[in-house]
Amino acid sequence: MTQSYRFPPGFHWGAATSAYQIEGSPLADGAGPSIWERFAHTPGMMANGDTGDIACDHYHRYKDDVQLMRALGLQGYRFSIAWSRVLPEGTGRINQKGVDFYSRLVDELLENGIEPNATLFHWDLPAALDDRGGWLNRDIAHWFAEYANVMYKALDGRVKRWSTLNEPWVVTDGGYLHGALAPGHRSKYEAPIAAHNLMRASGAGIQAYRAVGKHEIGVVFNIEPKYPASNSPEDIAATRRAHAYMNEQFADPALLGSYPPELKEIFGPAWPDFPEDDFKLTQQKVDFVGLNYYTRAVVKHDPNAYPLKAVPVKQPNTTYTETGWEVYEQGFTDMFTWFKQRYGDIPLYVTENGSAFYDAPVAEGDVVQDPLRTSYLRKHLKAMHHAIEQGVNLKGYYAWSLLDNLEWSLGFAKRFGLYHVDFATQKRTPKATAKFYAQVIETNGAVL
Ligand SMILES: N#[N+]C[C@@H]1[C@@H](O)[C@H](O)[C@@H](O)[C@@H]2O[C@H]12
Numbered sequence: 001m002t003q004s005y006r007f008p009p010g011f012h013w014g015a016a017t018s019a020y021q022i023e024g025s026p027l028a029d030g031a032g033p034s035i036w037e038r039f040a041h042t043p044g045m046m047a048n049g050d051t052g053d054i055a056c057d058h059y060h061r062y063k064d065d066v067q068l069m070r071a072l073g074l075q076g077y078r079f080s081i082a083w084s085r086v087l088p089e090g091t092g093r094i095n096q097k098g099v100d101f102y103s104r105l106v107d108e109l110l111e112n113g114i115e116p117n118a119t120l121f122h123w124d125l126p127a128a129l130d131d132r133g134g135w136l137n138r139d140i141a142h143w144f145a146e147y148a149n150v151m152y153k154a155l156d157g158r159v160k161r162w163s164t165l166n167e168p169w170v171v172t173d174g175g176y177l178h179g180a181l182a183p184g185h186r187s188k189y190e191a192p193i194a195a196h197n198l199m200r201a202s203g204a205g206i207q208a209y210r211a212v213g214k215h216e217i218g219v220v221f222n223i224e225p226k227y228p229a230s231n232s233p234e235d236i237a238a239t240r241r242a243h244a245y246m247n248e249q250f251a252d253p254a255l256l257g258s259y260p261p262e263l264k265e266i267f268g269p270a271w272p273d274f275p276e277d278d279f280k281l282t283q284q285k286v287d288f289v290g291l292n293y294y295t296r297a298v299v300k301h302d303p304n305a306y307p308l309k310a311v312p313v314k315q316p317n318t319t320y321t322e323t324g325w326e327v328y329e330q331g332f333t334d335m336f337t338w339f340k341q342r343y344g345d346i347p348l349y350v351t352e353n354g355s356a357f358y359d360a361p362v363a364e365g366d367v368v369q370d371p372l373r374t375s376y377l378r379k380h381l382k383a384m385h386h387a388i389e390q391g392v393n394l395k396g397y398y399a400w401s402l403l404d405n406l407e408w409s410l411g412f413a414k415r416f417g418l419y420h421v422d423f424a425t426q427k428r429t430p431k432a433t434a435k436f437y438a439q440v441i442e443t444n445g446a447v448l
Pocket residue numbers: 018021166167292323352400407408416
């Protein structure tokens with residue numbers, strides 16, 4: 001009997017984006033600058049000098065982009081809200097034009113039968129708050145709750161699925177430890193403090209929602225399963241450190257109210273003794289957790305690697321994406337199994353999954369042929385189905401991404417979109433993967 005890949009009735013199919021990566025017009029209509037506005041305009045920080053000044057011009061083209069979603073039969077759309085568009089100084093004064101943009105977007109989605117899924121923070125912290133210490137200032141938990149309440153009041157009811165944070169690990173590893181992302185700090189003393197305050201803020205945002213919200217709220221983590229390069233004790237220990245640092249550092253305080261012991265081993269004297277009371281804030285009941293999966297890492301011990309003493313090992317005879325990530329769909333299944341074993345049967349959404357591959361230029365009216373991206377999607381959807389068959393409480397999937405967009409400091413060259421974007425003309429062209437995904441949605445997976 002051939003395997004059926006039909007998903008459970010009501011499984012939710014969507015696509016995802018984020019504000020700074022697609023909107024453009026970051027300072028329009030009274031918006032304040034974010035740390036990404038500053039970082040992108042700092043010479044040398046962005047590939048090819050690319051910025052989010054225009055990006056996909058979604059701020060002006062959102063109605064057309066909603067029609068692109070409708071053409072695929074998307075049931076949901078995960079987007080993020082630019083904090084400094086609605087609170088230009090991060091707290092206090094509300095920029096109603098900024099709030100109105102997201103209100104119009106939500107209404108456009110609902111009018112086209114697409115469920116809005118809003119992320120409050122997808123890396124673009126208001127610059128004014130960074131000037132006050134940003135994620136290093138414990139007050140940011142209150143600043144975030146104030147911002148969250150502004151958006152709950154404006155959108156809750158029309159938005160029925162909220163996330164507090166997107167991928168806090170990337171914020172601290174890229175923005176505070178290695179300096180490759182905004183705000184570009186390089187300190188093993190700052191990274192744990194920023195990480196802890198991110199989870200305090202997430203907890204404060206969830207607490208605030210419980211007081212006024214009537215629907216669902218959760219948090220989104222990136223998970224990269226780690227596999228030892230050998231059975232040597234050193235490699236196994238290195239793998240454990242890498243796993244705790246990336247996959248448990250944020251989910252544990254949110255879902256268990258503690259940190260894994262490896263973090264003190266990794267950071268040593270740079271690891272603060274956080275007040276026990278903080279975990280009463282970080283640990284809040286969530287209605288779901290969003291998991292972003294792209295790849296796995298095979299890990300070996302390296303005494304010179306800072307600060308993990310662990311490095312990834314490239315694998316032979318396999319496919320790697322344009323972002324240097326191994327195509328490894330078994331890791332997708334393994335991730336769900338691990339997460340359920342450690343944190344219990346929490347409802348889960350795949351809030352991002354996708355791949356960047358080179359896309360050949362297109363002729364007018366053609367479909368961009370992208371076989372490697374379609375293969376990646378097909379393999380990962382099948383792996384996701386296996387997880388559901390093993391009892392994982394998986395409710396939905398958001399493909400990353402609806403559109404080719406600004407891949408942060410990697411610029412526009414890394415293309416993840418279901419739709420190709422010609423950034424010179426802003427023309428959107430469907431890729432073959434978009435057509436395939438539309439069939440997956442229409443058949444609820446039976447086409448796989
Ligand atoms: N790189 N990459 C693709 C994708 C990025 O574009 C998203 O903004 C992040 O949430 C996450 O890192 C994943």
